[in-house]
Every structure is written in C-alpha cells, then in structure tokens.
Amino acid sequence: MSKSFEPKYSDYAARVRESLRNQPFMASMLGATATRIEPGLVEISLPTTGDMLQPAGHVHGIVASAVGDSAAGYAAQTLLPDSFDVVTVEYKINYLAPGVGDTIVALGNVIRPGRTLSVCTADIYAEVENERTLFAHLATTMMIVRSG
Amino acid sequence: MSKSFEPKYSDYAARVRESLRNQPFMASMLGATATRIEPGLVEISLPTTGDMLQPAGHVHGIVASAVGDSAAGYAAQTLLPDSFDVVTVEYKINYLAPGVGDTIVALGNVIRPGRTLSVCTADIYAEVENERTLFAHLATTMMIVRSG
Amino acid sequence: MSKSFEPKYSDYAARVRESLRNQPFMASMLGATATRIEPGLVEISLPTTGDMLQPAGHVHGIVASAVGDSAAGYAAQTLLPDSFDVVTVEYKINYLAPGVGDTIVALGNVIRPGRTLSVCTADIYAEVENERTLFAHLATTMMIVRSG
Amino acid sequence: MSKSFEPKYSDYAARVRESLRNQPFMASMLGATATRIEPGLVEISLPTTGDMLQPAGHVHGIVASAVGDSAAGYAAQTLLPDSFDVVTVEYKINYLAPGVGDTIVALGNVIRPGRTLSVCTADIYAEVENERTLFAHLATTMMIVRSG
Numbered sequence: 001m002s003k004s005f006e007p008k009y010s011d012y013a014a015r016v017r018e019s020l021r022n023q024p025f026m027a028s029m030l031g032a033t034a035t036r037i038e039p040g041l042v043e044i045s046l047p048t049t050g051d052m053l054q055p056a057g058h059v060h061g062i063v064a065s066a067v068g069d070s071a072a073g074y075a076a077q078t079l080l081p082d083s084f085d086v087v088t089v090e091y092k093i094n095y096l097a098p099g100v101g102d103t104i105v106a107l108g109n110v111i112r113p114g115r116t117l118s119v120c121t122a123d124i125y126a127e128v129e130n131e132r133t134l135f136a137h138l139a140t141t142m143m144i145v146r147s148g
Numbered sequence: 149m150s151k152s153f154e155p156k157y158s159d160y161a162a163r164v165r166e167s168l169r170n171q172p173f174m175a176s177m178l179g180a181t182a183t184r185i186e187p188g189l190v191e192i193s194l195p196t197t198g199d200m201l202q203p204a205g206h207v208h209g210i211v212a213s214a215v216g217d218s219a220a221g222y223a224a225q226t227l228l229p230d231s232f233d234v235v236t237v238e239y240k241i242n243y244l245a246p247g248v249g250d251t252i253v254a255l256g257n258v259i260r261p262g263r264t265l266s267v268c269t270a271d272i273y274a275e276v277e278n279e280r281t282l283f284a285h286l287a288t289t290m291m292i293v294r295s296g
Numbered sequence: 297m298s299k300s301f302e303p304k305y306s307d308y309a310a311r312v313r314e315s316l317r318n319q320p321f322m323a324s325m326l327g328a329t330a331t332r333i334e335p336g337l338v339e340i341s342l343p344t345t346g347d348m349l350q351p352a353g354h355v356h357g358i359v360a361s362a363v364g365d366s367a368a369g370y371a372a373q374t375l376l377p378d379s380f381d382v383v384t385v386e387y388k389i390n391y392l393a394p395g396v397g398d399t400i401v402a403l404g405n406v407i408r409p410g411r412t413l414s415v416c417t418a419d420i421y422a423e424v425e426n427e428r429t430l431f432a433h434l435a436t437t438m439m440i441v442r443s444g
Numbered sequence: 445m446s447k448s449f450e451p452k453y454s455d456y457a458a459r460v461r462e463s464l465r466n467q468p469f470m471a472s473m474l475g476a477t478a479t480r481i482e483p484g485l486v487e488i489s490l491p492t493t494g495d496m497l498q499p500a501g502h503v504h505g506i507v508a509s510a511v512g513d514s515a516a517g518y519a520a521q522t523l524l525p526d527s528f529d530v531v532t533v534e535y536k537i538n539y540l541a542p543g544v545g546d547t548i549v550a551l552g553n554v555i556r557p558g559r560t561l562s563v564c565t566a567d568i569y570a571e572v573e574n575e576r577t578l579f580a581h582l583a584t585t586m587m588i589v590r591s592g
Binding site: 096097111112121137139 | 536555556563565578
Binding site: 240242244245259260267269282285287289 | 388390392393407408415417430433435437
C-alpha cells in the first residue's frame, strides 16, 4: 500500500480534475472535488448536505460508495497513459459505522495496477472539525479502456 | 428466489413507501419510488435525468448501486415485524453493461431472511420503452435493528 | 438466468470435464466432479468427508467457495471458443446457513458473457437424501484468457 | 489499520492455535498454522504442495481464500471475550497476480471490531525464499457468536 508508482502521463492530476468536473452526478449533484492526487492515490471529498442525511442523521451509505468508487477509479487512472480511462467492473463496500460529519472523504489506493484490470481499495471517512472517523471500506476492480 | 414468504407485519407495503419518502437522498435527489412491493420482493424505479449521465451518455454506476441497495434493503424490511428496520452491512455490485435507458429499475429479492442478518440480491435494469436490459447485479447483507 | 446461450465450441462439456480432472486441488483433494454441463450452466458436486467438517459438524465454508467458484468458472468456459480459458478475477460469497449434508452441490450460471470478462453467479447447496438446502451464494468476475 | 487493540481475553493466542488445530480442513488437509498472533492481527501460513497447483504451476486461488478467511476470522477472534467465537458472514477476494511460491501467507487485520459484527481484511502473499509477493486481497464480515 505504500509502494511508489511511476505515472505514465505527466498531466495525470489535471486529467483527474477535468474528468471529475465532467461527471455531473459527482461534481454537481454531490459536490465532490479531488483534494489530493498522487500517482496511485486519489482523495475525493464532498461537503455533507441535508439531502444526504438519513432520518437518523447520518449520511446515506450510497454517498460513501460514490466517493469511494470515484477515489479508487481515479487512483487507477493516475497510472494510465494518455487517452486511457477506467470503468468500474465491480466493487464491494463494507460499512463500519454510521457516517456522521461535515465532510465525507475517500482515500483511494491502487493495490495492483494492470494493463487490462487494476485493483484498488478506498477508505471512506466522515470528518468533523478535521477529526476523521473511518466509516466504510471499499475494494474494487477497474477495467482499462481507451478514452471516449 | 421464487419462495413465498409470510410477512410478519400486515402493513409492510405502507411502511416501505413511508420509509422511502423519508430518505431525501433517494426520494428527492434521485426521484426513486417503490413500483412493486411483495413479501420478500421490492422494485425501486427512478427516471433517468441529465445529471445522472456520464459523458459517454450512460447512467452513472452509483445510481444502479443506489436503487439496488434500496430495493434489496426494502425487500428484507417487508419480512420484519413492526418497529424493526434494516441497515446495510455490505454489498457488492457487478456491472454487466453500460446502463442506457429512460428508467432505472432494481428488483430486490430476499434469498435468506434471518433474525440478525438477511441476505438479499438485486438485479438492476435500464429500461427503454418497457424493454429492460440487465446492467448490474448486487448481493448484500442487511442487519436487522430496532427502529428509531 | 433462464436465457439460452449458444456455445462457440461443440465439445464444451468434454473440455470442462478434462479441465476439472487436471485440477488436483478440486478433483483429488476435494473429490469434485461436474454433474451437469450445459451452455452457460455447470453443476459441480462433491461428497462431504470428515476432513471437511468443522468441530460443530457442518462443512467448512471454503468448500462452498471452492465448488461455487469452480461451477461459475466452468459455466463461463462453456461459452468460450476452443483454446480459451477463464481465470477468476474476484468473487464474493455470502453464507446463508450452516452447510449440513452428504453432498455439496454448486450450480453456476453465466449472467453476462463477455469477450474480456464474464460475470457469473453460483448457488451452493448442502444435500441430504436428495433434499437440497441453499447455504451460500457467490457472485464472480471471470477473465477470458488464451489457453496454456 | 495500525490501531492498537486491547484484548478482552488474555489467552487469545492459545485459543487461536487450539481452534485452528481443531479444523481438519485447514490444519490437516491444507497444513495451515498460525505464524503470528497479536490483538487484531493474525498471520496464517501454509506450505505449498503439489496438490494445490494448477496445471500452469501456480497455487489454486481457493487456497488464498482459505488462508485469508482464516487469518481474518482469527484476527477478529483475538479481540473477543472468552467463550465467544466468529463465523464468516461473507467475504470478497480479489486476485492480483498468479500465486507462485513455496509458502502462502495471509495477514489478517481487524479494521472494525464490533459486538455483533467485525469487519476484517487480509492480504495474501506467495513467498519464495522470504520474498513475499501480494497476490490476493480479501475483505470480510464476521459475526460474533457464543462458542459451541
């Protein structure tokens, strides 16, 4: 998990930001932004809004899936050559605790980059005044495809 | 999958509808409604909107997770006594094809009801003019908890 | 699940049987055989032995994984041209009940055949005097590779 | 992942060893032993045998599942009071590379201990002359039950 990866495309960070901006579901509906981008590691954050809350006051679990899947996918994308992209083949998410926080943050890591498939994980945190509580864990397979 | 289940609470269908209305993430943001409610089986549908589309024109995969998780959880809930509810422990989703359609529909089934945990699956379809294409499969563990 | 698939290699059943015989882990250690082979559907069975039992008397869960993964993988293989094979990318298994029986049987189904990846499920049963109890459900991604 | 956990039963290591010896599937058939036992962390190792090899020469993937599930379950068990045990609710495994090695080693970690459920992961390595290659990642939910 602490391996260092060599990017194959120097502008990998700009590519992540642009791709995320072009996903209205993540960027507009959920308000997600990339808050950290390194080779093989991407952090996606979003501010919790009232619409995301369950009656009991914690964040709907699907919000954790959304940031986790996104962070993991972009982590894989940072290692790809130009003109390649990823699509999610599958993921599993385990919920560890109710998500209570102002901000939801997912830290995605590549654990195995590949030419056809990359395997990634994401840890998803709920943050209150910079205190992070791990509340979900996601593991996923991403398929590498030629861009658009 | 074609087993017949006996509900423990006669008003299970009203309970599903009310619970779904109280989830702003599903009901308001995504526009999801319950389109079929039977003991051990719930169908959740939503109309595709522009905000849900990826640049390539198909529905963001997380929308499939959202309706699938919801359909599976409510399927489990139909078999519970009054004053019990479910929370998602984990789910895995496999994406089978790009989701292209006016409507996204998830059919959730209980495959094993339990007192502590219930195991459910959901098949998620993209629908164009009443033609449904299976585009994702979800399997999940739900934990049974006292309401409120 | 009741779709009909067209095999691309007429001798798909013999290929499954031969491949299974060449897996000592499945064939010799666990005693698994293919008890039903159709396009997109394979059943793998094994007789329960004392070595497979947990102290409480039920079958070790990994035995269910082994037959389930195998049935799912061979189900995918039935639809491949000659000289192609599958490797497991990932699977998830949900245990539904303790497995108690003389025979463990997994019924594997292709839910989405593909050129690069196939998605399959398997239902795993414990059988006592021809009465089958579903005790585990598996969903998996298989990658298609050139043989040998 | 590097949290420190407080065991509730001082003899947790002996309990893991005894429990593993009483599982003939793991101990006798596969030859697995516990090679590291700490609160919330267990390592299970086994020597590769010819029966575990696939025709291509790498270890059958189910062997990775077996040691991974076992390491994760025992990691959860180290944190339980006396007279409690775990059963696997579900796990997902991602295969990262062919497993080639003399020894297969799984390092199981608790990421969320609970009273009803514990969530754990396991990293599974193939070892050749003390060089370890990560070849599978497993994430699992364990249910806590009163011992036999």
